[in-house]
Amino acid sequence: MDADEAVETIQREMTVFARRARASAGRMHPELSLVSYTLLGHLEESGGCRATDLAAHYALDKSTVSRQVAALERARLIERRLDADDHRVQVLHLTHAGREILAQVTDSRRAAFRERLEDWPAEDLERFASCLVRYNAWVRPDGANSSD
């Protein structure tokens, strides 16, 4: 396999993966879509943030985030706390239930990945991981990237 073939293969396989990913994530965890999972994860990591921050960070429209947030609140996975200083702002926090579901989905996702990768030599895992990091970290020369 030469470099050009390798690029072709990467293209093809990334396309296959992209097409499958959401649906299979959804099948794996009907209770928490990939988007909700990501947003919940961000709230966990950040320890609470504004809807606008989520929108900016994930390059989503604020209306999209607004509705996601509304759904997550309806499901009692997050709660909104009005910012005392700026009454336009709602700071989003995980509820106990949210933290639990997130942990549970994280665990089961981790288990699925471990299972899928269990036969890989450690060396290959490390290389694959660093390739993916490098691939995702790429920024378009014109700087028009959406962030993750």
Place this chain on the structure above:
Amino acid sequence: MDADEAVETIQREMTVFARRARASAGRMHPELSLVSYTLLGHLEESGGCRATDLAAHYALDKSTVSRQVAALERARLIERRLDADDHRVQVLHLTHAGREILAQVTDSRRAAFRERLEDWPAEDLERFASCLVRYNAWVRPDGANSSD
């Protein structure tokens, strides 16, 4: 980085990629969604096939394929030819325009991938490619996989 960390990283980066992929593919080629592109590509490779074959191959519902096909036909990118032997069957073929658009999108996708990967050493490209192939080729032990 040890193996467990590597698995975590792979999980995280694949998730990031999955979330971004469709949207960015759509932005890249507003004229041909990732699904349409994939279906057109399959018709090119197979030299014409039935809607049912597409549905089976990509684990899509036949109604989904039916509507995709209808849209592609409306756009004059494919045409349906009634099978002479079995009048239930429509064999789908690329039109000239379809072949052209497909080639054009394939080229521009290829260019985008090349650009994104241009600084990678050939050795890394080959390793990344084979990791992806291996990753996507995995079949769940219970055999309940959807095909690509």
Place this chain on the structure above:
DNA sequence: CCCTCTAGTTGTACAGTACAACTCGAAGGG
């Protein structure tokens, strides 16, 4: 000739998304 199987279409529903128009509160300049 009926029964059943298969290919495909259509009705309906839902998730995720964007854009545009809106409300409400904040902040700064006359």
Place this chain on the structure above:
DNA sequence: CCCTTCGAGTTGTACTGTACAACTAGAGGG
């Protein structure tokens, strides 16, 4: 102190991709 402008969020609307269920129409075996 008002007025304009800005930022955060919500809501109306629309579109895409998707699935499931109900249907039509052709094929093929008893």
